[in-house]
Amino acid sequence: MINKKLIAPFYERLSLVLIGILALGFIIVQGKEILDPLMFGFLFAILLLPVSGFFEQKLRMPRSASSFLAIILLVAFVGGVLYR
Template sequence: MISQKIIPPFYERLALVLIGLISLSYLVILGKEILDPLLFGFLFAVLLLPISNFLERKWRFPRSM
């Protein structure tokens, strides 16, 4: 048997994408108190990584310090 993919109509796909985006944005708004510190921590980690690598390579500081 040959299986055929059933592609839903455009308006159905558009509705599902919009519902998903609205749900995701609502969850982001609800989780803002948790997401803000996580995002700032990620930003600081990315910004401090080159300094950490420099200290490890040039001055032989261990990463745990």
């Protein structure tokens, strides 16, 4: 029993890669309404992680309270920047 790998020709592999890139681009464009809030949520979560960790470790707050306070501080900061 010989294990023989089938290698597709170059033009077949290239066309599959190009179709995959086009399909991924189409999915990203169509899923923009879902991906935008997810990306902003991920960004805010990463930005608030050190603040929440500070409240948990230094001020000995529970995790839920420290997360809530970090979110309240973010909203207050954004509101203060946008307030004229």
